[in-house]
Structure formats: C-alpha cells, structure tokens
Amino acid sequence: MSNQKEIFNAESYSKMELLRFTTAGSVDDGKSTLIGRLLYDSKSIFEDQMEAVKSSSERRGDENINLALVTDGLKSEREQGITIDVAYRYFSTPKRKFIIADTPGHIQYTRNMVTGASTANLAIILVDARHGVVEQTKRHSLIASLLGIPHVVVCINKMDLVDWKEDAFSRIKNDYKQFASKLNVKDINFIPISALLGDNVVNESENMDWYKGSTLMYHLENVHIANDHNHIDSRFPVQTVIRPHSDEYHDYRGYAGRVAGGTFKKGDEVTVLPSGFTSKIKEVEFAGEVAEEVYSPMSITMTLEDNVDVSRGDMIVRTGNKPEVSQDIDAMVCWMDEKNPVRINGKYTLIHTTRNCRCIVKEIAYKMDVNNLHKLEDDKNISLNDIGRIKIRTTQPLFFDAYSQNRITGSFILVDEATNVTVGACMIRA
Amino acid sequence: MAYTINHLNELEAEAIYIMREVAAQFEKPAILFSGGKDSILLTHLAKKAFFPAKIPFPLVHIDTGHNFNETIEFRDYLAKKLDVKLIVGSVQDAIDDGLAVEEKGANASRNVAQIPALLKAIEDFQFDALMGGARRDEEKARAKERFFSHRDEFGQWDPKNQRPELWNIFNGKKQWGEHFRIFPISNWTELDVWQYIAKENIELPKTYYSHNRPCIERNGTILAVSEHVQAREGEEVKDMQIRFRTMGDATITGAYLSDADTIEKIIQEVAAARETERGNRADDKRSETAMEDRKKEGYF
Numbered sequence: 001m002s003n004q005k006e007i008f009n010a011e012s013y014s015k016m017e018l019l020r021f022t023t024a025g026s027v028d029d030g031k032s033t034l035i036g037r038l039l040y041d042s043k044s045i046f047e048d049q050m051e052a053v054k055s056s057s058e059r060r061g062d063e064n065i066n067l068a069l070v071t072d073g074l075k076s077e078r079e080q081g082i083t084i085d086v087a088y089r090y091f092s093t094p095k096r097k098f099i100i101a102d103t104p105g106h107i108q109y110t111r112n113m114v115t116g117a118s119t120a121n122l123a124i125i126l127v128d129a130r131h132g133v134v135e136q137t138k139r140h141s142l143i144a145s146l147l148g149i150p151h152v153v154v155c156i157n158k159m160d161l162v163d164w165k166e167d168a169f170s171r172i173k174n175d176y177k178q179f180a181s182k183l184n185v186k187d188i189n190f191i192p193i194s195a196l197l198g199d200n201v202v203n204e205s206e207n208m209d210w211y212k213g214s215t216l217m218y219h220l221e222n223v224h225i226a227n228d229h230n231h232i233d234s235r236f237p238v239q240t241v242i243r244p245h246s247d248e249y250h251d252y253r254g255y256a257g258r259v260a261g262g263t264f265k266k267g268d269e270v271t272v273l274p275s276g277f278t279s280k281i282k283e284v285e286f287a288g289e290v291a292e293e294v295y296s297p298m299s300i301t302m303t304l305e306d307n308v309d310v311s312r313g314d315m316i317v318r319t320g321n322k323p324e325v326s327q328d329i330d331a332m333v334c335w336m337d338e339k340n341p342v343r344i345n346g347k348y349t350l351i352h353t354t355r356n357c358r359c360i361v362k363e364i365a366y367k368m369d370v371n372n373l374h375k376l377e378d379d380k381n382i383s384l385n386d387i388g389r390i391k392i393r394t395t396q397p398l399f400f401d402a403y404s405q406n407r408i409t410g411s412f413i414l415v416d417e418a419t420n421v422t423v424g425a426c427m428i429r430a
Numbered sequence: 431m432a433y434t435i436n437h438l439n440e441l442e443a444e445a446i447y448i449m450r451e452v453a454a455q456f457e458k459p460a461i462l463f464s465g466g467k468d469s470i471l472l473t474h475l476a477k478k479a480f481f482p483a484k485i486p487f488p489l490v491h492i493d494t495g496h497n498f499n500e501t502i503e504f505r506d507y508l509a510k511k512l513d514v515k516l517i518v519g520s521v522q523d524a525i526d527d528g529l530a531v532e533e534k535g536a537n538a539s540r541n542v543a544q545i546p547a548l549l550k551a552i553e554d555f556q557f558d559a560l561m562g563g564a565r566r567d568e569e570k571a572r573a574k575e576r577f578f579s580h581r582d583e584f585g586q587w588d589p590k591n592q593r594p595e596l597w598n599i600f601n602g603k604k605q606w607g608e609h610f611r612i613f614p615i616s617n618w619t620e621l622d623v624w625q626y627i628a629k630e631n632i633e634l635p636k637t638y639y640s641h642n643r644p645c646i647e648r649n650g651t652i653l654a655v656s657e658h659v660q661a662r663e664g665e666e667v668k669d670m671q672i673r674f675r676t677m678g679d680a681t682i683t684g685a686y687l688s689d690a691d692t693i694e695k696i697i698q699e700v701a702a703a704r705e706t707e708r709g710n711r712a713d714d715k716r717s718e719t720a721m722e723d724r725k726k727e728g729y730f
Contacts (some may be wrong), residue, residue, distance in 0.1 A: 085589070096437070229433070244482045299443040422596070
C-alpha cells in the first residue's frame, strides 16, 4: 500500500495525475462497501468521519459499522438507506488523485448514472459472484459505453461467498465478454474481489492464488489515461474575450477558453468559426506566461496575428482540420425531465461548448431498452431516465465532432425554455 | 511530448474554466470572500483567469463582527493589492435592523445570522452569481453540491431538485430574482489547496501558520482568547503554540496544536491528519445534517 509520506513531497505530487471514475450500484451489491474499503485502506477516511459513521450505525441499530453511511450525505438518503444523487468522493495515493462519482444503480436513477459517467475516465462495474451478469450489469455497461468512458473494470465481488473459486470468476468473465462485444468500450479488465474482506481491493488476496492480475487499486493507479483526451483534432471554443483597456495592454485581445481537442502553438494557421476568417496564432499563453504548445484540458488564452472578429461561442480550429458544421444533428439523448417526455416539434434551448441556440426536435428515431440494447422503433415515448435517438434542427449551425471522437465537442444539453431546467443530455452520432 | 498535465494543473484549469463561464454567463457576479484560504485561493485563480485584465468581480464579505483581526486586516490588504472592489455586508446591521436574531446561550454563534445579511447584500447589489470557495470534500452535504448551484428567489437550495450537471457544460439560466452559487474549487481537497498554495506561493494570513497565543479549552476545542472569547469560570488561559486549519468566527473556530510554521510542514501535517478540517467546527457539530439544513436556508 501507498506510503502516505511520499505523497507530500513536492517532487512526487508535481507528477500526480488525476483519474475520475464512476461507480454505480444499488442496495446489497457491495458498492458502498467497496468505496468504503478503498477509502479506508488508502487511509482516506478521517477519524471524525469514522466516529460519525460509527455513532449513526449504532443509532440505526446496524450490526457492523455501516460503511455506506460514509457515502450517503443527504438527510433523505440516510433515512431511506439509499444513494439518490451523485456524490463525489476524493482520495489520493502517491501516484494519483482520484475523484469518485458515486451514483445509485437502479433504473430510476439512470440520469444520475449518466451525469456521473459524463466526466469519468473509468467505470467500475460490480458483479455479484453468486448472481453473475444481470440486468443491472448490462445497464451500467451500456451507459459506460454510450457515455464514452474509455476504461471499464468489472469487479466480480463477493468471491468469499463462492469459496474463492476460479470457475465462478471465469464463467462470469466469459458471459460478460460475450455481452460486451456489442458495446463500444476499448479497454475492459476483470478482477475477482471481496470488498467486505478486502481481497484484491487494495491488498492482494491470499485466498485466490489462481488470479495473477493486479489489484483494483494497482489498476486504478496505473491504467494508461494519457490518451483519453483527443490530441488530434484541434478545437478551441472561445469562452470570453479578454480586453484589459489599460495603457500597457492597449490593443490586447486575448481569447480565453479551454482546449477541447488537439494541440495549438504559435504560428499555427487557424480558422474562426462561424465567420471563416483565417489567421495565425500569435501566442498561446496562460496568466502572462507564454506556453510552447497547449492541449486538452488546459485553460489558456490565445492571441491572433490579425485583428479578426472573434467572440464567445465562436470556435478556433486548425485550418486544415475542421469539425462538422451543420444545423441538423443526429444524437443519442438521455432524458432528464421529471414532468414531460421529449416532444416532437418541441423547442428547447441547446447548449453546446460555449454556444447557445434554440432547436426543434424533428424526429424520434427510437427508444433504447437500456437492459439489452434493443432498439424499440415503435416506442417514441422518451421520458425521464429513458435513452433514445433523436434528430434535431438548430437555429444556428453547430461546430461539432462525433461524440466517439471527442466528448467535449460531441456533447450538448437541452434546456427547457420555460423552467430553465436541464432536460436532455445528448451525444452526437457520427 | 507526453500530452498530460498533473492533478494540480487540471484542477486549476477546471476552476479557471468555471470562472470564465461565470464572467460570460452572468451580469453581476461576485466572489464571496470569507477571509479563509479557500476564498483567497479563488482570488488568485481569478487573477490568473483574466490576466492581463483586472479581476472582473467584486469581493463580498459577510462580516459577522466576530472575525479575527488578522482576517479583516488581510482582507483589506488583499482587496487593495488586487485593486478590486470590496463590499462588506454586516451581520451586526442585520441584527440591529431586525433581519437576524442574535443567538442566546452558552455556545451562541453568528453563523446562522449570516444568512439574512448575505441575502440582503444579494438583493441590494442585485448579484446574480456568487462564487464561493466551498469544496465537496469538506462536508457530506457539500459532497452533493453542483458547480453551478441554483437558488430560488428566497435564496434556498433544494438538494433533491438540483439540475443535472454533465460534461463541462454549465447551465446558468435563471428566472428574474433567482441566483446561482458557484463553487469553482469543488473538486479540490484540503491537501490539493495546500499543495497549490505552495506551488503558486500564495500569501495567507499568519493565523494559518504556527504561532503562540493565549487560548482556552472548551468542550474539547481550543479557542483563541479575543474580545469575543473570554475564559469562563473553570477555564484556564494558557499560552499555546497553535495554528488554524480554517478561518471562521473567532467564537467557533477551533485551533490545533501545531509547530507547522512553513508551508512544507503544513502539507506534511495535513497529509498525516486524522481529522477533517471542519472536525473542529462547532457549527457542524450541532446535528448530523447541520450543514445541509443551513444550506437549504441560503448558507454558503
């Protein structure tokens, strides 16, 4: 296990990477125990938190310390003993800092799972060794695939309850692989664990000699995430224009934003969308320091050689590599509105990168059965927590890439024009 | 070239992205400045986000009147140094005007009384977005907080009806009279904050570093003696070597015995700490959901 001291010398933490992962699960599948175990064994639960959990457990009459109480924060969650919302948890080891998006696993919380998955590099899918691949396993995997999570770890849990037997593990692994062949996940790993007893979570199991792979923690610390961002197609959505109006920076016009893809450096020939003006990059910089080359997910400021018109919502791209430009968008949607389903011909506000416009839903192609990937072409009713495919037309062209190519330029949300609530999470198809 | 960035740079990039969204999406945004390290960190990030232009947000401080002198001095110094406008909302005024009630009893604090003072400042100045330095690792109700947290016209938070927040898309749309609380450093931990303060060499009030001062021990918490905290019967004033991990009201912010007088020592100490930094805040100990209850009413 990690030596806590190491984290804290500057040399070591200057090289720490950030890994965001998501877990989904429902009552009894051991998700909370697993998170509790990760936090506990990496010494990330503090004494006062542990005290609070202990005294709540006692008050509730729980037999053991209920590690689920570490993760359930809201009053109603603690009352009902379930996780309703996405809860974010943090821990670190000398190698990496981790952000867990902990979400409920039941179908009625699909939108929470989608939210947690939207920013994750990795998904942990929990399978109960006694029950094997079930509907919930498939649903979580589908969401991970749809949301473009690059790495999936299937943790086959409760191995202690199947006598640590290799054939139980192998059977589930094969079942899962067969199902996953329909998914779009590049990197899948399988780890037999017991979250309750700690086997293969942080420490290697002494009960499963037959397993030669890494522990979950080792995998989380070492999985290769450098390529999770798109470093090929250069995209820079402009957030705001920095104009100091001071004597020293009288003519300064800096375009502020976060690189959404590819790389940018001084001298690159760029095109501004939608105007189509071209120029060259004068400087890429951040907080007054010139950078040699910038890439996703850096927040930077860019200046151009020519005084062209650029404002919020515009996108600066490499002249030789432009995104799609269209007003007709074909997308998968996860619906999040509690009141109304997707309305054909319904009008919504659309937010894509730093750009806002209105749009109209022209067509609902199908609803997807999230338990088995079946396309229900006769079912056009996409309601809360449903996932489906829609076609929309926007009032202004969007500059986008397929979601499978770029999770930033390939995603957008729909907002209800009356209530301002976010109602749809959309992923653009190729 | 390996196209990766380290965790501190990624957290910084995220926070700066959010601040720029705030500047672009809102008409009258402000930074809620408590005088603590997290809000000082926000001003540093804001400076970097808009350089070479000035920080486009005023600082709003809700002064309980129970602050440490060092906090107030540092606040005034920082506002001047950054050349930003400082707006002070007074809890004392809110009490005098009958908007808030002074708590009675042995462990009374002005924590809850900040809420009406804050809401009054929001109304008076028509702020539509207030950025705060709250972090999700601080407290369990904050673990469920959004980056863009919607507040109704009464300033209330409805934890069960929060807007979903996907990817890096932030929906700041609102009706007239509503506003947003925005938390750019949601994903930072206490350790990240200290590592970043070290990396960027950010100046902090001296109270964060180990120093000697007269203290008393009350209900297991060390409190610094000041005009707001006096020894009661049976309590003994002792000179102690302490530092603060958070800076709230002098009446409720517990000190820690510490000899960490440099940032490196503080990082070591935070790393080895076995208690959360709010573990010593009397305001959170009132009940299991004390923070959630205050947040629903309009607290930070």
